[in-house]
Amino acid sequence: MAATSTGAGSIRARVRAEMTDEIKTIARRHLAADGANLSLRAVARDMGMVSSALYRYFASRDDLLTELIIDGYDAMGEVAEAADAAVKDRADLAGRWIAVAVALRHWAVAHPAEYALLYGSPVPGYVAPQATVGPATRPVLVLGAILADAHASGLLASETSPPAPPLPRALRPEVRRAAGAVAAGLPEQAMARGLIAWTELFGAISFDVFDRLKNTIDERSAWFEYQTRCMVEYLGLTDAAPRGGQPAHRGTRTPRGASRPRG
Amino acid sequence: MAATSTGAGSIRARVRAEMTDEIKTIARRHLAADGANLSLRAVARDMGMVSSALYRYFASRDDLLTELIIDGYDAMGEVAEAADAAVKDRADLAGRWIAVAVALRHWAVAHPAEYALLYGSPVPGYVAPQATVGPATRPVLVLGAILADAHASGLLASETSPPAPPLPRALRPEVRRAAGAVAAGLPEQAMARGLIAWTELFGAISFDVFDRLKNTIDERSAWFEYQTRCMVEYLGLTDAAPRGGQPAHRGTRTPRGASRPRG
DNA sequence: CGCAGTCAAGAGCACTGCTCTCGGATGTGT
DNA sequence: ACACATCCGAGAGCAGTGCTCTTGACTGCG
Incomplete structure (x- = not known):
């Protein structure tokens, strides 16, 4: 200029x-x-x-941190997108969710300090500038897209299972707005379940990365995948698996390729 | 000396x-x-x-931190125990779980920095000494006791609902051991669900304290309670309260008065 | 060629955790 | 009541931090 x-x-x-x-x-x-x-x-x-x-x-140390944070979000977003895209059967929603979750965890344990920067305790004086919010949503959008696809198939738990506790009125507008931003057309109930699964996912990754399961669960990978499968079932994504007679916890049969390192 | x-x-x-x-x-x-x-x-x-x-x-800054951490765990443990004990109807397991969860979150948002010390990213050079592991389990034990009571009543989801995905063989010994330490006699499947609920709980608190829901959910308290109710239902604790016409998510007020409050 | 713009270096400020030494205060045993 | 052992606070100092400002050298472009 x-x-x-x-x-x-x-x-x-x-x-x-x-x-x-x-x-x-x-x-x-x-x-x-x-x-x-x-x-x-x-x-x-x-x-x-x-x-x-x-x-x-x-300009400052915080500036450097900001760039590292943005890069981190972008890296996670890319990893998530790649993992999702690698699942060839787009109708295998359970497989897609699990693949994304596994990929996110994989990145997190490979880059613990960067993950801590993104999802750990905020660094003292630092306030995340506006520039970080865009990249920060990337991983979420991938999960949201899976939910949206599931809804398009009419197979979400909230629509096939007995209803969860009803959403308090005060929450409905916010949840609806969140659904609009992440997975257009997703009903509130399904979005709420998605938020819960999202919370559990990052809780699990944080427990893993921050080593909070020491002396409790050593088989980290197996536990994480089991956990994810449970949440996938909770979301109702397993019902979407097209083939096979039984729905329920069918998600187990996810092709191993789901967790393969991104190409 | x-x-x-x-x-x-x-x-x-x-x-x-x-x-x-x-x-x-x-x-x-x-x-x-x-x-x-x-x-x-x-x-x-x-x-x-x-x-x-x-x-x-x-002796050092880390020593001070260690003492603060221990105090923090103890404070959370005390808060959790008090919240549990304050529920008079000991058979209202949903109410007890929710009360403990709400109390933990309340303490966390009131002491964000201390919470970050306990459950956030580990501070760089610091390694938690052995003295912290005892207090660290206190909050968990409270939740474990509720699960154990639920199991004693035979009302856990894993025993009344369709089974979750089966636990991989590699995980079973560890989960069984964890159950033994936290809630004696709890079956593996129930313990797995408990671990998931625990993960979700602290994921939710961390999201709240670390302000990760900005511009998404502003009604934090309502959202947290709803979330907790969903997990309580996932655990199957609500089955302990015979649902009348009135919503089951009313957990705090359970008609069935039965067992004595313990000392 | 000369100038504008860019860059690295150095000194310096205020701050940090931590160590060591040196006096003064204090409680205890004789 | 006195003396000793202990404890405690102050101060100086070391090595490190983020950050600022000035100075001198380099360099790509008109």
Whole structure:
């Protein structure tokens, strides 16, 4: 915009972008190693620079964190989308939900510090800027789309099972609005169940990543998948499995490919 | 212990205990104000002391944190136990579970920083010492007792509803062991459901405390109670209350008065 | 070629956890 | 009542942090 040097493809702009990326990469490495408290000086040392030089690229430590957070949400969103897309039978809603859940957990345990940044306790002075809310919704949208597809098939638990406790009147508008944002046309009751499953999902991932199941459950992966299957059944997605006589907890037969690493 | 000065009831010991308490109180205040990163120097300033003097009372910052964590678990445990005990109709299992859940959430939103310390992302360099595991189980035990009582009444969902997905063989010993520690005699299937409800509960509290529902659900209390009611139904605790024409989700008021309140 | 714009370095401020030493106060045993 | 052992607070100091500001060098573009 300055019309002089910093043209879009200018050399300076290119090396600057490379520097920015390298800083973020090293910062991620430090994040993974030392946990949440990221030291700018340490990052600078690793880059062979002096700490003040970093401020040419990031206005503050919080700015760096913000970019890392956005990248994290995007990574999770991408992982979720890829896992969903990898399920060939689009009508296998249980398989899709499980694949997404497993992929999200997989990413989380592989990047615990970044996950903590996204879904753990908020860092003290930091307030998430508006720029983070968009990426933050990406993983949710994937799950919402599955629910929407399930609803389109008319197979959700809320529509086939005995009704859950009725939604208090005060909640109905908000839940309806949430449904509109995430899964258009989804009835309130189904959206409520979806929110509960979403809560359970991230509760489970957090318990896993933060090691809250120590001395209780060691078979983490198996437990997580079982848990997810239970919630899938709670949502009623298993009824959607087209083939086979019995509905119920049929979701177990999800092809192993569901959890395969994204291509 | 040296047999000379520090007798159990000595004056020095008393004032020392008072100082320790005051330090912890001020530390809690700072924790609530500034978030997770607790500054020893700031605490010392507030006490009109110099930072090094604090080291007479706590070997390190982590030591202080440990004590705060233990206190926190104890506080939550106490809150949970009190909430459970306050339900006069011991047979109203749904009411008891809901009361405990609501009390836990209430404490959590009233002490967000302490809750984050207990259930949020682990603080970087800190590893929880063994002394914390005992208190940490207190809240869980309260919920486990409710499940055990429900099982004694033979009213759990796993025993009355169609079966959930079968527990993989690899998980069964661990789940059985967990059941033994928390709710003696509870069958595996019921324990699995309990673990899921527990996961959902703390997922919900964390979402609430960490403000992850911003712009989605504003009626936090109503949403939390609804959510809890759904999980109570999932557990099958509502079956303990004979549902008349009036809604079953009224859990707090259960007509069937039976067993004696325990001491 | 010269200038504008960019960048890294360095010094410095205020802050942190923590260590160590040095006096003064205090309670206890003789 | 005196002396000793203990405890406690203050202060200085070390190594580290985020961040600011100034200075000097480099460099791509007109």
